[in-house]
């Protein structure tokens with residue numbers, strides 16, 4: 001008996017603890033995990049498909065590795081092949097994306113190039129990792145969960161410049177929020193209106209960090225922000241798909257609907273998120289109020305601006321070009337010539353938010369895609385601090401592009 005206890009003691013002290021992987025926490029997601037060797041795991045990225053079982057995207061993983069402190073662990077991320085707008089071959093996770101790791105889920109660091117091997121035949125991203133501590137978390141992009149948003153909203157409580165409204169509930173019953181930031185002492189009629197939307201697609205946590213940075217700047221004590229609040233109203237949808245964010249989803253709501261398509265076929269039961277967002281915007285404009293620019297924030301593997309250039313008035317094209325020039329001059333955004341995306345020939349159920357709002361109410365809308373790969377101007381993938389900094393620079397640039405006065 002004593003001998004058994006002694007052997008057990010020796011075994012537990014001398015044998016390294018078993019390495020375990022889990023994702024059963026908010027925003028976490030990894031599929032089947034196969035252990036190929038004690039410290040080598042084949043991790044299937046779950047991905048998600050839409051209501052027609054098409055357009056599978058494998059663009060999110062976020063999981064915890066426990067028991068691996070000081071040991072090299074090899075992770076093979078597989079099942080990465082996706083489909084985009086019914087075209088196969090999409091690879092959101094690839095040899096140019098860098099996993100981020102964290103020991104506290106607050107500070108996230110991109111792994112260096114030499115930690116990665118990309119197998120272009122098997123479409124496999126191999127990650128070599130020797131965690132300094134345990135547990136360690138690994139994710140495609142620094143995660144921003146509903147908890148991060150709750151912290152932000154709690155900090156804004158009592159701020160005289162901020163109005164927070166619940167505009168509806170998601171399909172999963174979560175609050176859909178809208179923030180209005182302005183100086184309430186100045187009359188609305190003298191102000192221009194800038195609208196931003198983030199996180200229509202759950203995996204695109206970069207857009208939440210940008211929104212977080214924009215909100216903190218606009219609501220904060222910087223004299224530049226005070227000046228903007230005097231002349232502008234900022235309307236903000238901080239998280240369009242809280243259910244997807246909570247479950248570690250990809251780009252569809254709980255019923256499988258892509259929240260940046262379907263704006264022309266909105267169904268309040270199946271897509272309550274689109275219903276609520278759309279109604280908030282249309283109530284605003286139909287009440288005789290203006291929107292000078294509606295910007296829809298998204299993440300992909302490239303930086304680009306896209307809007308209805310060929311259908312809109314010349315004023316709109318000038319505005320988009322001014323914004324592009326300001327972003328190029330004042331930020332690290334890798335600005336190129338804006339892309340044309342007219343709503344004219346879109347199949348039913350495929351109209352996105354920008355296309356719909358332009359098509360229905362001629363609202364000047366613009367999509368801003370931001371890369372999660374290496375930023376061409378910084379030479380590294382963006383950290384949460386980079387995204388936040390960009391958020392402040394972005395709203396300043398939007399205000400400058402729109403200008404004050406009539």
Ligand SMILES: [Zn+2]
Nearest residue numbers: 201204298299
């Ligand atoms: Zn997106």
